[in-house]
Structure formats: C-alpha cells, structure tokens
Amino acid sequence: MSSRSDSNNNSTSNKNYRSRDKKEKKKAFRKQTNDYLCALEQFCRRAQNVDNMLENLKPFSTYNKNDLTLTLSYMKSELFDDSVRDEIFLIFEQNMREMYEKSDVGWIRKEKWEELFDSDARYILARGEDGLLHGFVHLRFVVEDNQDVLYCYEIQVNKISQSKGLGTFMMKVLELIAFYNGFSKIMLTVFDINEEAKVFYKNKLGYVVDPFSPDEEEECDYEIVSKVIKNNPKIDRPKLPEGLTLTS
Incomplete structure (x- = not known):
C-alpha cells in the first residue's frame, strides 16, 4: 500500500x-x-x-469604353518624376481635400504627400493616348491582423472621367492582382461622409465592413471595408498555425 x-x-x-x-x-x-x-x-x-503586376494581365491593361481609350501601367512611386507626382496629387486634392477638411484628421498637405509617395507605394496609372492621367490606384501589400492584404490606399478618377466605369474596372484589376498573387483579401478605408463611395464599394463591388474596422465606441469618422479573395491553389502561401485565430 x-x-x-x-x-x-x-x-x-x-x-x-x-x-x-x-x-x-x-x-x-x-x-x-x-x-x-x-x-x-x-x-x-x-x-x-515585383516590377510589373500587370505583366500577366495584359487583357486588362487597356480600357476602351464610354469614350475612354486608356492604357494602364504599374509603377513604383520611387520611379516617379516631379511631373507625375504633381499629376497624382492634383487629382487627389481635387477629389478629397474637402472631405479631409471636414474629417477629424483634417487636411495636412505634407502628410498626404508623404503617404502618397512613400517608398512602399505602388501605383496603377490609367492614361489616355495624349498622356493625360485619367485615374490611379495607390496600393500596397501588407500584413494586417495576421493576414496578407492588398491594401487600396487610394483610388481616384479625374473629374472629367468619372461615371464612365473606370473606377469599377480598376477595382476589378486589383482583385485579379490579389488573386494571381495569392492574397487573402483587399482592404480599404472610407470616410463616413463619403456615402457615394460606400455605396460603390458595398452595393456594387460586394465589400463589407471589416472586423478590423473601428467600432462605435472608438468614435472614428471612417470605416474599413474589405473583400475576401478566392484562394489561388497555385500559390504556396504561409500556413496559419493551428490555434492562431483571425478576426475575419
């Protein structure tokens, strides 16, 4: 015993x-x-x-619709000269300055310039045959909430080219880039007062409020929306460890 x-x-x-x-x-x-x-x-x-994300998407490197004949190119911001930076910023300011002035963050030109032309910024530029910039997308590939994300920092269309389907087309190109490179989702930030943009993303493109978005208690004047991208079986992605949870 x-x-x-x-x-x-x-x-x-x-x-x-x-x-x-x-x-x-x-x-x-x-x-x-x-x-x-x-x-x-x-x-x-x-x-x-990657130097050119459109290399394998040649059918989507042109836009010919609604009286627009455009060529899309992919560039790293560090390759821009002063004239390109000025073109991009002019469109951005014309479209967004008023909203920033009404927002909590306010309009601080220097901060927006530095964000737009950060060394990590990547761009899709849509130009006409005459060289005029009709629209652009500022994107980056980042880790958010333990996920790989194609983050759309900006999508802007020149006022003379709006309501002609170009914004929708460029967002679809983003989805293709995300899919062919094996990314899990696309995310972007939209001001609460920008009702037209929220309808565009949610109702037309199928985006939803991301779990990473600030809740009501945080009293922010923007929300983060996202769209999950179908898995590409040809891409060898990092495997999520068992037990590590995501908020989405």
Whole structure:
C-alpha cells in the first residue's frame, strides 16, 4: 500500500509535468506564430518587389469604353518624376481635400504627400493616348491582423472621367492582382461622409465592413471595408498555425 507521502509526491510530479508540458506547448506555439508572421512579411515583401503586376494581365491593361481609350501601367512611386507626382496629387486634392477638411484628421498637405509617395507605394496609372492621367490606384501589400492584404490606399478618377466605369474596372484589376498573387483579401478605408463611395464599394463591388474596422465606441469618422479573395491553389502561401485565430 502506498503511503500518503508517496501519493503527495506523485501528485506534485504530475503537476510539475503538466506545467512543463504547458510551457513547452506555449513556447512551440509562439515559435510557430513568429515563423508564420515572418513568412507572411516575406510573402508581402516579394509582392512589393515585383516590377510589373500587370505583366500577366495584359487583357486588362487597356480600357476602351464610354469614350475612354486608356492604357494602364504599374509603377513604383520611387520611379516617379516631379511631373507625375504633381499629376497624382492634383487629382487627389481635387477629389478629397474637402472631405479631409471636414474629417477629424483634417487636411495636412505634407502628410498626404508623404503617404502618397512613400517608398512602399505602388501605383496603377490609367492614361489616355495624349498622356493625360485619367485615374490611379495607390496600393500596397501588407500584413494586417495576421493576414496578407492588398491594401487600396487610394483610388481616384479625374473629374472629367468619372461615371464612365473606370473606377469599377480598376477595382476589378486589383482583385485579379490579389488573386494571381495569392492574397487573402483587399482592404480599404472610407470616410463616413463619403456615402457615394460606400455605396460603390458595398452595393456594387460586394465589400463589407471589416472586423478590423473601428467600432462605435472608438468614435472614428471612417470605416474599413474589405473583400475576401478566392484562394489561388497555385500559390504556396504561409500556413496559419493551428490555434492562431483571425478576426475575419
């Protein structure tokens, strides 16, 4: 018959074993999570480094509709000269300055310029035969909420070219870029007062409010919307560790 002391010793040993086992599992999970996030960062960085995302989408590198004949090109912002930067900023300011002035963040020209032409900024430019810039998309490949995301920082259409389907077309090109490069979703930010844009994204393109978006208690004057992209089986993506949950 075992003594009470032996029983206590066995109980203590079992607790110590469970404690060590729990610590080892936590350590292993932390390593898996860290490895996953590192792989995810590399996955996004590879996309950031691609010189031309339209190379394999040649049928979608032209737009010929509603009296517009345009050519789409893909460029890194660091390659822009002053004239291109001025063109982009003029369209952005004409379309968005008033909304920024009404927003909580306000209109700070220097900050917007630096964001638009950050070294990580990538662009789709839609130009006419005469060289006029009719619209652009500012995009980046980033990690958000433990996911790989194609983030649409801006999509702007020149006022003379609006309501001709160009914005819809460029958003569809973004979806194709995301799919062919294996990205999980597209995300973007929209002001609450920009009702026309919210209808465009949600009702026409099928975007929904992202779980990452600020809730009502945070009292923000914008929301984040997103669209999940169908999985591309040809792309070897980083595998989410078992137990690591996403908010979407």
